[in-house]
Amino acid sequence: MNKTLPDRPDWDIYFMDIALMVAKRGNCCRRQVAAVIVKDHRIISTGYNGTPRGVKNCCEGGCPRCAGESPSGTGLSECICSHAEENAITQAAYHGIALRGSCLYCTLSPCLTCAKMIINAGVQEVVFEDEYEFGAQTCALLHEAGVRYRRLVR
Numbered sequence: 001m002n003k004t005l006p007d008r009p010d011w012d013i014y015f016m017d018i019a020l021m022v023a024k025r026g027n028c029c030r031r032q033v034a035a036v037i038v039k040d041h042r043i044i045s046t047g048y049n050g051t052p053r054g055v056k057n058c059c060e061g062g063c064p065r066c067a068g069e070s071p072s073g074t075g076l077s078e079c080i081c082s083h084a085e086e087n088a089i090t091q092a093a094y095h096g097i098a099l100r101g102s103c104l105y106c107t108l109s110p111c112l113t114c115a116k117m118i119i120n121a122g123v124q125e126v127v128f129e130d131e132y133e134f135g136a137q138t139c140a141l142l143h144e145a146g147v148r149y150r151r152l153v154r
Helices: 011-023 084-094 112-121 137-142
Strands: 034-039 040-046 103-108 126-128 148-151
Touching: 011 034, 011 040, 011 103, 011 126, 034 084, 040 084, 084 112, 112 126, 112 137, 137 148
Parallel strands: 103 126, 126 148
Antiparallel strands: 034 040, 034 103
């Protein structure tokens, strides 16, 4: 006898909900973002945004830009925080985990710099929930490199 489980999420919702939980660990005082990298329906790396390992947390004053009054989207060259995608990719590298053929779930769409890292790490698909600075250049770069991307609509 087969029974349907009405509250069982599909894979996209499952991994995005995990990303939303991971985001709560983010230590950036401006925004909490997370990325979960998956291969064969298994989590192989996670990352959230914040200051680099061994540096005072952003929410403790570690990043002067985030602690300051810079309007959103300005002074980014002064920000020492790493993006969630960057941290998930470098965390995998730190532990010797290959990302080729994986899927990256992110609570926000990747910026151009993160898109370049996603491509070079061998990630084959990006699923994001909310859009942030997802410009035409970023989309074109991912497309040209053969990386699929899509927005998760609940």
